[in-house]
Amino acid sequence: MTDSDRPQRFWLHTALLQAPDGTLSPAFVIDERAYPDQAAARADLNEAFGTLQRAGVAAQFEAVSVHAGEPSSPLPAWSEYRVNGSGADRQEPAKFGGSLRVSLTGALDRERLNSLQDALGMRRGGRLDDDSFDSQLGYRVLSEDGDAWTAMRLHRKGARAWLVAVSSQQGGTHSAEQVAEWRDQIVAAATAAGLGVDKIWTR
Secondary structure, eight states: OOHHHSOOEEEEEEEEETTTTTTTEEEEEGGGGGGGSHHHHHHHHHHHHHHHHHTOOOOOEEEEEETTTTTSSSSSSSSEEEEEEEETOOSOOOOSSSSEEEEEEEEOHHHHHHHHHHHHOOOOSTEEEEETTTTTEEEEEEEEETTEEEEEEOOOOOOEEEEEEEEEEETTTTTTHHHHHHHHHHHHHHHHTEEEEEEEEEE
């Protein structure tokens, strides 16, 4: 890929690790600008997520969009951070039992909202023209296993602010690869509906 072929905006993922007192501290980054393509960056993101999960480290990932010419983060890259070891030698498969949140920005009319809901396989709900009626505009059960379940919801957070949230309850867990697949599906659906992705959190 030549410089002229590369996109002008990139995802900068920052890992926030949770201390015993509940505080979150930035630990490392995965910067798409340092990779040959988005697939390579995504592979490292999935690896980092899985490694931390196997080690039992509570963490959140925040993603922000940056320009090609913006300064790099002073935090170490994942490739540097993992050298110190984070339980990567454990062989249990990583499992997701927390939440995935994707913050979106932009205007939605009924046609675009329907397109977003359909792309995410959601049951439609709420009223787009009444902010006071219901902040939840879509719902989808992703998996059920007895009392354990995982669902995806679409919320209105403001006139031009939206949130797609995936959460697991009652012990519902999924692989890091499955969570990455949901994340990519949400981003693709939002982009097709004309929305911008503001931030992504995974914990």
